[in-house]
Amino acid sequence: MTAIAVDNLVKEFGDKRAVDGVGFTTGESELLVLVGPSGCGKTTTLRMLAGLEPVSSGTIRFGDREVTDVRPRDRSIAMVFQDYAILPHLTVFENIAYGLRSRRTPRAVVKDKVPEAARTFRIDHLLDRKPRQLSGGERQRVALSRSMVRDADLYLYDEPLSNLDAQLRYSAREDILTLHRRKKRPTIYVTHDQSEAMALGDRIAVMNAGRIQQIGTGEELYERPVNRFVAFFIGTPSINLFTMELKNVDGDMVASGCGLDLRLPESIAHRIRAYAGRKIELGVRPEHLHVPRMAPFDVTEDNTIHGVVTVIEPSATGSTVYLSTPEEAGAEPQDFTATFKVRMPASYLDQEVPLGIDLEKVHLFDAETGDSLLHGPQGKG
Ligand SMILES: Nc1ncnc2c1ncn2[C@@H]1O[C@H](COP(=O)(O)OP(=O)(O)OP(=O)(O)O)[C@@H](O)[C@H]1O
Ligand SMILES: [Mg+2]
Numbered sequence: 001m002t003a004i005a006v007d008n009l010v011k012e013f014g015d016k017r018a019v020d021g022v023g024f025t026t027g028e029s030e031l032l033v034l035v036g037p038s039g040c041g042k043t044t045t046l047r048m049l050a051g052l053e054p055v056s057s058g059t060i061r062f063g064d065r066e067v068t069d070v071r072p073r074d075r076s077i078a079m080v081f082q083d084y085a086i087l088p089h090l091t092v093f094e095n096i097a098y099g100l101r102s103r104r105t106p107r108a109v110v111k112d113k114v115p116e117a118a119r120t121f122r123i124d125h126l127l128d129r130k131p132r133q134l135s136g137g138e139r140q141r142v143a144l145s146r147s148m149v150r151d152a153d154l155y156l157y158d159e160p161l162s163n164l165d166a167q168l169r170y171s172a173r174e175d176i177l178t179l180h181r182r183k184k185r186p187t188i189y190v191t192h193d194q195s196e197a198m199a200l201g202d203r204i205a206v207m208n209a210g211r212i213q214q215i216g217t218g219e220e221l222y223e224r225p226v227n228r229f230v231a232f233f234i235g236t237p238s239i240n241l242f243t244m245e246l247k248n249v250d251g252d253m254v255a256s257g258c259g260l261d262l263r264l265p266e267s268i269a270h271r272i273r274a275y276a277g278r279k280i281e282l283g284v285r286p287e288h289l290h291v292p293r294m295a296p297f298d299v300t301e302d303n304t305i306h307g308v309v310t311v312i313e314p315s316a317t318g319s320t321v322y323l324s325t326p327e328e329a330g331a332e333p334q335d336f337t338a339t340f341k342v343r344m345p346a347s348y349l350d351q352e353v354p355l356g357i358d359l360e361k362v363h364l365f366d367a368e369t370g371d372s373l374l375h376g377p378q379g380k381g
Helices: 042-050 092-101 107-120 136-149 166-183 194-200 218-223 228-233 266-275
Strands: 002-013 016-027 031-035 057-062 077-080 154-158 187-191 203-208 211-216 240-249 252-257 260-263 279-284 304-314 319-324 335-340 352-357 363-366
Touching (some): 002 042, 016 042, 016 057, 042 077, 042 154, 042 187, 077 136, 092 107, 092 136, 107 136, 107 166, 154 166, 166 187, 187 194, 203 218, 203 228, 211 218, 211 228, 228 279, 228 363, 240 260, 240 335, 266 363, 304 335
Parallel strands (some): 031 187, 031 203, 077 154
Antiparallel strands (some): 002 016, 002 057, 203 211, 240 252, 240 279, 252 260, 279 363, 304 319, 319 335
């Protein structure tokens, strides 16, 4: 059953459209993550859902009830704000209890629930303190605890973990997931961190410039991005993009440019013959570049890229390698990134190496519009 249905939501501040036709639905107990760069309209969207910001147009429904113009206090929402909005003159206990008290919850229940929530977020030793006696991370956990004690129809989180150090962020993520599984309520979680989105979301909505670009599971967004923006935003390090031209060479589709002539496999070629002669951007994820002797496919001149190694970054499980295509007549050198599951020895620095591109896994985008030639919103792929 649909829990939250948002249709064509628009918010204008003067002549600026902060939110430009956002629409989505969530399942009864779904955790939907809204992810996108700073200023793309995430907070504004959440504030409209909470009723804190009047909509310019569009509708919001909770179940079969339209709430577009319903007052915030009549919407049954628990929200954790980006600036966590805790009250400086109240103790931690009273801050957590605030939402319960304003709904006339019996004292005995408050006395039970507040310490329980505080324990979940490991601030139960701080209940008598005032917010100014807390660190930023502790204040954030007060805000999380306050949302947890409430039984709401919809839980909204606006970057609640941004002030926590990496270790705490991981454990707070787990807490939020545990809480979510216990409450089984629709939850919308905003972040600009794609790895956090991947870790938390049942589905992820990628937003840019006031619009949702694509909604899907992390795997869908990674494997079948509908445009260049989504492809670039999802995955670390980001996908490499090469501006090229598509050519039909005796029936084979060849991507040509940046000093490369790549013969695309038939699995891709048969879908893009109509684009012969067009400018495209070829997207290659760093993990789909392979050292020839370790590649899971035959490396030939039809799928090889040469690069001069500029930086080698060791990681716990391998290395991230930064390269630049060699200087050649007619092609500007282009930087690209590769990740390997093995350590690349430092002796490769400044050397030119051949790498095999797993062409079955590349993405192709229209150079002008950025739309994928392979995966479209209408189920093209
Ligand atoms: N009250 C306001 N008046 C005018 N413009 C606003 C107002 N609130 C937000 N905006 C603008 O709307 C756009 C979207 O803002 P919003 O806060 O929703 O972004 P965001 O995606 O949450 O960004 P961040 O990740 O930095 O928090 C921004 O360009 C912002 O400057
Ligand atoms: Mg924001």
